[in-house]
Amino acid sequence: MRAVSAYIGRRLAIALPLLWVVSLVSYLLLYRAADPVARLRAIPGVRPEDVARLVEQQGLDAPWYEGYWSWLSGFVRGDWGVSATNGGAGARETILDALPATIELMGLALLVSAVLAVAFGVVSATRPGSGTDLTLTGVAYAGFATPTFLAGVLLQLGAIWMRDHGWAIVPFAIGTVLLLAGLARLRRGGAATRAVTAAGAVLILLAVVLWDRLGGDGTTILYTGQRFSFGSEGDLLSLNHLQHLVLPVLTLSLVNIAVWSRFQRAVLIDELRSEHVAAARAHGLSERRVVLGHALRNALAPVVTLVALDLGAMFSGAVVTETVFSWPGMGRLLRDAAVDRDINVAMGIVMIGAVAVIVANLIADLAYAALDPRVPLGGGRP
Amino acid sequence: MAGVSALLSARGLRVAGPGGAALVDGVDLDLEAGEVTALVGESGAGKTLTGLALLGLVPPPARMEAGAVTLGGVDLGALAPRERRRVRGAGIALVPQDPAAALDPVARVGAQLAEVLRAHAPLGRREARIAASAALAEVGVDRDDHPHRLSGGQRQRALIAMALAPRPRVLVADEPTASLDPSVQVAVLDLIDARRREEGLAVLLISHDLGAVARVAGRVAVMYAGRIVEEGPARAVLSAPRHPYTAGLLALAPRLGAPRVRVPIPGAPPQPGRLPPGCAFAPRCPAAREECRAARPELRAAGPARRVACVLTDREAAALGRGPS
Structure with a gap:
């Protein structure tokens, strides 16, 4: 210690x-x-x-x-x-006012992209070359190739278009089909079936959220950042607030999900070919224990490092996302400060970002050492 | 051939590589309870793949094309995947080839052994942990160590303890002594041998090391280019080999009092898929003749409980063993 x-x-x-x-x-x-x-x-x-x-x-x-x-x-x-x-x-004071909104956006995006990237990586790595793997690969390349500002604008336009046309029915219909298909096979099916079921449920949820807005007055709710402050009474977890978060978080997560899931896939495929995974199978462990308990546990450490290294890039993404969605956070403030030559505000944000990146890297190294006992802290003997 | 009483019997095992070339071709094996059967041969002869085929774990891109494995009369090929999985470890256990790589580097050995126990018995976490500590203490390994803190011998002993923990009926030990010091080699073999004596464990000992084989094996099967070329009681095969390849291997084995200069078998084993038309060993065989290149000799009975795939007669083989000088 x-x-x-x-x-x-x-x-x-x-x-x-x-x-x-x-x-x-x-x-x-x-x-x-x-x-x-x-x-x-x-x-x-x-x-x-x-x-x-x-x-x-x-x-x-x-x-x-x-x-x-x-x-x-x-x-x-x-x-x-x-x-x-x-x-x-x-x-x-100006910066600290905007800081919570950015922490909320980046924190949620980090959580969403890390969880989805690992999940997609595992699904791809355990069935390389399959239809599911190829689909995820295609989606990942598309996500990787789409600049954040474009993704944000497209998502906004899509939400507006669906609102105007009452086409929440589209995700609802697709979601229902997926959910029913998934539920029908859930007993016998593997991870892919569960993923399909989950995707169906998410789409239905999305449709309900959209539908909820169709007759309402807050028609811009999905695509602007009318954010509630942390302090105001219980608003943080309200449906309204969560709706505001959906598209910005998705926008900021896209690139990360794409890159990290590819990386997770590659590292895990290597790990699945290793001797100790073959040995674990020979000991009669279930495939689930072999993949999640041994292969993934070994394959997580490099991904954690990449995630931490990417936090700086993620803040650049937050600048763009917050600008596109008028999200009242530090990223938009930095952009405004840069345009308006507000040097004190810009410097303060740059310094906060630098400290955050340094701390994230430190946490990554600590996490790596915790995940892999062969790695000594600071180059000494373990 | 031991016949119907064998605990584990494999028939016609055939494993093909990615190009369709046979890496293991028509191997029959019978393992008796309480007996060590050694599987010997040069690298690439298909020994490891044969062992993995018994477990149903032929690693892709190779695949098992034919063959049946029965354990205690149960056809393992007919089992559902879940039941087949339970046979691994509890029915047929494996001591993998490379002890340095076969343990999960990020988990403590005690946790790894406890996990194996829990996969085969309805144990609670605590019970499994206590049982795992005991099993590891028996072989002199601390359950709280990570694999990278262990010596090569400790790793191998931990792996053997892991393989033996679910009380398997058959153990496939793949080169268990290859990377160890001579003193440790003896301890590791004794560990396996004790289980054989006490519980009637059947062992398939895959090895290059004819010294180790002579020490513990009751029977020996010699593999060359994916086939068994000679098989029989260890004492008989090692003292009077009937196949020129076995004789060549024996001439290479270090022995006290033997001349220091050992004559290697000339040439190299054939590439899978490029076997010569007749006997696969003919190009390297000192006694090869025309008929050897024409047709492949099948395994045939040659004395009590012995089989050999060679055209030489007893007398010719005996002369070969003495050498030309």
Whole structure:
């Protein structure tokens, strides 16, 4: 246990200089990007003396190293500066207001994509070359090839179109057929049958959700991010709120499901060919125990690492997703801050993202060591 | 041929590779309770595949094309997959070839053994864990160790304990001593032999090691290019081989007092699917003649409980064993 905490301490100590480099590079990029007040000057009716006051107040006329130094010394003291756009509110307060929405979106998307990717990977790997495997492969490549913004827009358009045409009947019909077919074979069928049944149930649920909106007034509910705050009374788990989450979470999950399920499939196929899996079969273990208890347990460690490494990329995905769905989170805030040259807000978000990626990588390494006893923490003997 | 009383009997086992070439071709085997039968031959002769075919676990892309295996009179081929699975481990157990790779690297050995026990008996977690610890303690392995912390000998003993834990009636031990120190080899063989004596375990010992075979085997079957070429009581086969291939193998075996220079069998075993038309061993055989290349000799009775697939007479074979010098 002490070795683990010493390891964590060592890793966090190494992270500090890394964070400093991230802050310096980000500051230079943001500072050099453009004149922060150019847009203000272009707006008719904005008085030059107001612009000058803003420049004065924010220290925008100072050279970059002075600006960086004042930002850095403030940041480590907890003073993240003033937002240039949010009515003069503090940058930190502005960011922290948006943070829960992003945690909610990314957390759910992480859960959904990890669970589905592992499930699809297992289904594919246990029957390589089968129709199910080829279908999942095709879907994965399509998901991989579709940029997040396009996927988001397409899903929105689809939802709007189905609402306008009352075509919730489409997923309902497909779902019913799948569910009935699945239930008819459930007793004898394998994992594929269960997957079909589950897919049918999900489609019916989706249709009901759509249908619920058909006569209602909240017609934009599926495709915009009218998010409820964490604090407001019990709204977080309301149907309304969950409906808002469906498409953004799906959009953000698509690429991850595609990549991770491919990776899970490849790693698991290798593992299923290993000697110890053959030995487990020879000992008379059931195929289920062999696949899930031995092969998958061995094949999870590399996937966990990939998932953690992908968290940074997932935040980029969240920036796009939140922008497309008007999701009031940190990603959309970062995009707005970048467009509006709100350097303090942008820097704060970049730093939060950097810390999150570093922590995620640390967790991945700890998880790898926990999943595979042969892997020593920090290169020492186990 | 032991006849109808055999505990396990295999008839006409045929395993084909991806191209359709026969890797195991028409093998018959009878394993008696309380007897060790050794299956010897060079690498690639089909020994391991024969063992796996008994378990119904021929690894793809190879596949079992023909043959029947009966255990205690039950035709295993007629069982439903679920029942066939239960026979593995509890009826016929396997000690796999490579102890370094045959244990799950991420699970403790105690948990792995307990899992095997629970697959074959209605045990609770606790009972299974206690039984597993006891079985491992017997062979000197700590149940809380992960496989990578164990020595080669410990791994092999843990695997044997795992194979023997569900009290199988037949054990297929694939090269159980191949990667071990000589002192450990003896301990591992004794472990298996004790079970044979006490419980009447039938053992198929797959081995290169004729020393180990001579030590524990009651019967010997010699495989060459996917077929059994000679079979009989171990003492008789090892002291007076009837097939030139067996004689060649014996000449290679290290023995106290034997000349240090050993003569290898010339040439290499044929590739599966490219067998010569007659006897597969003819191109390498010192006594091959015209008739050997014309037609493949079938296994025929040759003395008490012995069979051989060779055209040589007793006298000719005996002369061969003494060598030309």
